[in-house]
Amino acid sequence: MHIQFLGTGAGMPSKTRNVSSLALKLLEEIGSIWLFDCGEATQHQILHTTVKPRKIDKIFITHLHGDHIYGLPGLLGSRSFLGGDQPLTIYGPKGLKEWIELTLQTSQTHLNYAIEYVEVGEGIVLEDENFIVTAMPLEHVVPCFGYRIEQKPLLGTLQVEKAIALGVPKGPLLGQLKNGHNVTLEDGTIVRSVDVTDEPKKGFTVAILGDTRYCENAIKLSENADIVVHESTFDHSTSNLAASYGHSTNMDAANVALNAGAKNLLLNHLSARFFPQDIEIMLNEAKKIIPNTFLVTDFDEFKWIHEKLERI
Template sequence: MQLQFLGTGAGMPSKERNVTSIALKLLDEIGSIWLFDCGEGTQHQILRTAIRPRRIDKIFITHVHGDHIFGLPGFLSSRSFLGGESPLTIYGPAHVRSFIETALQMSNTHLTYPIHFIDVQEGIVYEDAHFVVHAKKLQHVIECFGYRIEQKDLPGQLLVDKAQALGVPRGPLYKELKLGHNVTLEDGTIVKANDVLSAPKPGFTVTILGDTKYCDASIILAKEADLVVHEATFDASTTNLAASYGHATNVEAATVAKKAKAKNLIMTHISARFLKQDVEKLVNEAQTVFPNTFVADDFALFEFKNGQLVKD
């Protein structure tokens, strides 16, 4: 799993930060990429990465403010021009569908692939054999959701000695057992995967929150997550102002991570009022509450290496 930030600014683009978009790269796990929000210029940002648009098969939208959705028509069109034919599913508030359909209709844009729209409500919005995604309403000035992405437990390691003792020959049957499937030997003996695998390995949990002021819903979504992405539009000196605009401060983001007993926090959605030299102060303030705090820059790539979150 890798998390790459395509835009980390709030409200409008600046010279240093584009508006919000985050790519959750699940290439090793399921061969796809999920996009969270798609602010203006996202397709331009993608051009400066190794991301292939046709690999993006799901887009999760937190809310319909322009700095989170204005990049959708352009990205969808470019994905078509670049040979995308596989279906794309877009999850988000109900107005996302009408925005996209109107933009495509008025611009006479034809797509080479189907789009499926899922109107998000609280609860499970997606589940397959590998992942489950939960959504919960946050507290912004319009309807806004946060998403909790949970990877399901992974099969344990194959205990080769046990498999051999049960008569399993080396080869394709080993692969089936590693995947957690029972196998049948030539003599009809059934070997159960549970008998030759170590204990399942827990999957990861990533929480990606939309715009929100400090609220309990954020803490619930972030509970014991390996990684929490939280906005930090304001700093600790402007707590009341932040709340009045439905936004959070750096210290409030850190407090959410601390109360949720999360492992790591990445702050994003940084206001243009903060210049490059101010960002270090934002991080330092947050780290007094939650030490494992990072701040995202455009194109920053985060991944876990040896159990530790690393910013490449």
């Protein structure tokens, strides 16, 4: 699993940071990409990455502020132009469907694929054989949600030599055992998958939070998460502004991760008011609470491998 940030600024674009969007690359797991938020010019940012719009099959929107949604109509149109013909599911707060459909209708934008809309509330918004995605409301100035993405346990490694010793021939039967299925040999012997595979491996958990004040739901979504993506619009010295605008500081984010028992914290959604030296201070302050803290910039990419987060 990879996470790539397409926009890490707050409110409006700057010369160094575009507005909010990130790609959760699940190419190795399920061959697709999930997008979280789609601020203005997200498709321009994508041009500088390996992300292919036709591979995006799910878009999760945290809230309806412009810096999180104004890039949607353009991206939806370009996905069609670029050969994307598979259905797309868009998750988000009430009003998102009406806004998208009115924009596409007014601009006479034709899509070559169907869109399914899921109006987000509190609870599970997606569950399939690989993932569970849970949404919870956060505390912003408009309805806003955070998402918890949990990968279901992975099948254990097949003990090939043990299976062969039990009489399983090389070939398709080994594949069936690896995939969790029991097999019957020619002599009628049943070999159980559980007897020739290691224990299932824990999947990853990522919390991607929208704009919010420090709140309990942010902690719940982040509980024991491997990675927490949390806004850091303000710093500790401007905490009075953070609360009034429905945002968080770097220390708010760090305390959410600490109280949730999270392993890694990615500070995102930074105000343009801060200079590079300010940002370095923000990072160091948060690292005193959560040592595995990273402060992200546009196009940063992280890889989760062997239960460890690496910046690549």
